[in-house]
Amino acid sequence: MRPSTWRRRIRNRWWQRWDNSHLDTAGAIAGGRAAILLRRDGSRVDNVVCDETWLDMPLTLSPELQSVIDAPYPRFSPAEMARRRAALENVMEAAGIDHVVYCGANRFGSAVQWLTQWPVTAEAVGVLSPGKKDALFVQHFNHVPLARRLAEAEVAWGGESSIRAAAEVLERRKARANRVATIGPLTVEQHTALAERFGKVVSLNRDYLRLRMIKSAEEIDWLRIGAHFSDRGMAALRDGLGRGLTERELADVIERAYVARGGVNVIHYIGATPMNDPSLAVPAQFPSTRRIEKGDIVFAEISAAFWDYPGQVLRSFAVGIDPPPLYAELHAAADAAFDAIAGVLREGASPADVIAASGVIEEAGFTTIDDLVHGYGGGYLPPVLGSKSRPAGPVPQEPFRAGMTVVIQPNVVTPDGRAGVQSGELVLITNDGIERLQAMPRGLAVVADS
Numbered sequence: 001m002r003p004s005t006w007r008r009r010i011r012n013r014w015w016q017r018w019d020n021s022h023l024d025t026a027g028a029i030a031g032g033r034a035a036i037l038l039r040r041d042g043s044r045v046d047n048v049v050c051d052e053t054w055l056d057m058p059l060t061l062s063p064e065l066q067s068v069i070d071a072p073y074p075r076f077s078p079a080e081m082a083r084r085r086a087a088l089e090n091v092m093e094a095a096g097i098d099h100v101v102y103c104g105a106n107r108f109g110s111a112v113q114w115l116t117q118w119p120v121t122a123e124a125v126g127v128l129s130p131g132k133k134d135a136l137f138v139q140h141f142n143h144v145p146l147a148r149r150l151a152e153a154e155v156a157w158g159g160e161s162s163i164r165a166a167a168e169v170l171e172r173r174k175a176r177a178n179r180v181a182t183i184g185p186l187t188v189e190q191h192t193a194l195a196e197r198f199g200k201v202v203s204l205n206r207d208y209l210r211l212r213m214i215k216s217a218e219e220i221d222w223l224r225i226g227a228h229f230s231d232r233g234m235a236a237l238r239d240g241l242g243r244g245l246t247e248r249e250l251a252d253v254i255e256r257a258y259v260a261r262g263g264v265n266v267i268h269y270i271g272a273t274p275m276n277d278p279s280l281a282v283p284a285q286f287p288s289t290r291r292i293e294k295g296d297i298v299f300a301e302i303s304a305a306f307w308d309y310p311g312q313v314l315r316s317f318a319v320g321i322d323p324p325p326l327y328a329e330l331h332a333a334a335d336a337a338f339d340a341i342a343g344v345l346r347e348g349a350s351p352a353d354v355i356a357a358s359g360v361i362e363e364a365g366f367t368t369i370d371d372l373v374h375g376y377g378g379g380y381l382p383p384v385l386g387s388k389s390r391p392a393g394p395v396p397q398e399p400f401r402a403g404m405t406v407v408i409q410p411n412v413v414t415p416d417g418r419a420g421v422q423s424g425e426l427v428l429i430t431n432d433g434i435e436r437l438q439a440m441p442r443g444l445a446v447v448a449d450s
Contacts, residue, residue, distance in 0.1 A: 059440065068225065091204060091207045095207070100127070101127055101181070103125045103190070104124050105123045106120075110308060111184050118136065123158065125165070135166065138155060139158050141157045163190040178200045209378075212379060222306055223405055223428075226377075231439050233254040237253060238445055242292065247290055254268045264306070267301060271283035272297065280418075281413040292319060293319070297317070298319060299317070300315060300422060308378075318446045327421065330421045334361075337358045337360050348400070351383050361387055361388075371386060404429045409425075
């Protein structure tokens with residue numbers, strides 16, 4: 001189907017009801033429950049045509065992507081790794097740089113994995129010099145054996161100081177003053193250790209982020225896997241919701257859906273509040289001991305990753321009762337904003353046009369509580385856009401490009417911040433529209449409270 005036309009075939013605003021009955025219109029959706037589509041007046045939508053909507057998008061992976069997951073340790077191809085290195089070396093040449101020190105710590109610092117295929121654990125500091133194999137210093141000592149197995153670099157223990165070990169490599173490679181750059185979260189002490197020996201040390205972080213904004217075909221495949229795991233987590237939340245469960249128990253339900261299959265938790269933000277007397281408009285970053293009750297709205301933002309390549313999906317669920325008018329209107333505004341933004345996004349689209357398309361939110365009398373659109377995959381990437389009523393800063397001028405992956409997330413809330421919904425997902429920008437990477441059904445689902 002054409003990305004620009006999905007979901008436009010259903011003109012009525014609707015939500016889904018999930019129960020244990022079987023309906024042919026949605027029997028293919030994973031999770032064992034069937035969807036009843038309701039108009040806002042409560043009447044049922046019969047004879048739904050599924051070939052142009054999300055109803056035919058299964059929560060499954062192709063055999064090709066499944067084979068990537070099934071590998072003992074997944075690997076990018078030599079051609080992909082050479083592409084990345086060449087791209088960074090072009091940046092270095094333009095900046096007058098001979099060597100790059102890249103680093104990460106405490107599972108943060110994506111450049112390490114992007115350049116070496118070693119995901120950062122406690123600490124990793126690498127040295128890239130054109131024409132030479134990268135040196136990679138790893139903490140702690142017991143992490144070295146696996147790093148040597150996975151990393152495309154000469155791996156050694158960092159000893160007392162990984163940054164000093166990297167500086168010694170630079171000296172052996174006869175690094176000149178003012179010709180060394182860094183990528184990643186260096187501390188002041190690490191930066192000083194380099195500057196004392198090699199003069200002015202510049203940051204290539206912005207250039208690196210630009211390299212990550214456009215994804216290769218292989219990267220998009222890995223993002224599809226991360227999206228699949230994220231979908232599994234959200235489907236598990238939908239199917240596991242029930243009266244009496246705590247938010248902590250729901251977090252456990254979510255992770256069980258993907259961890260055993262190779263997924264890693266990035267976030268699972270969960271929130272719940274009574275729809276008839278709401279006091280929460282956005283999921284909390286840490287789950288509480290609050291128990292789910294009939295009449296609650298439960299909303300969530302879930303990202304699960306496959307080797308640093310995540311998906312992201314945001315959804316809302318009504319527990320045990322149909323959404324009252326306020327929540328139906330909030331979600332209708334979110335749906336309208338999503339569709340309007342999706343209709344604008346394509347190669348060459350401007351951020352200003354995207355923000356203008358989201359104006360349906362304010363027209364409905366609502367606002368937003370989060371960024372409207374942001375780049376994702378390799379970090380929280382540009383562009384980061386807010387809505388008209390909640391800007392995220394100056395509006396970027398650079399247009400969207402095919403190959404970007406972004407999250408559309410019109411998380412609509414009331415102006416007083418007491419009620420809201422979550423609705424959004426990761427998409428791929430193409431020459432003429434978007435491609436969905438998430439397969440989790442959209443819509444406000446009504447789930448049983450048992």
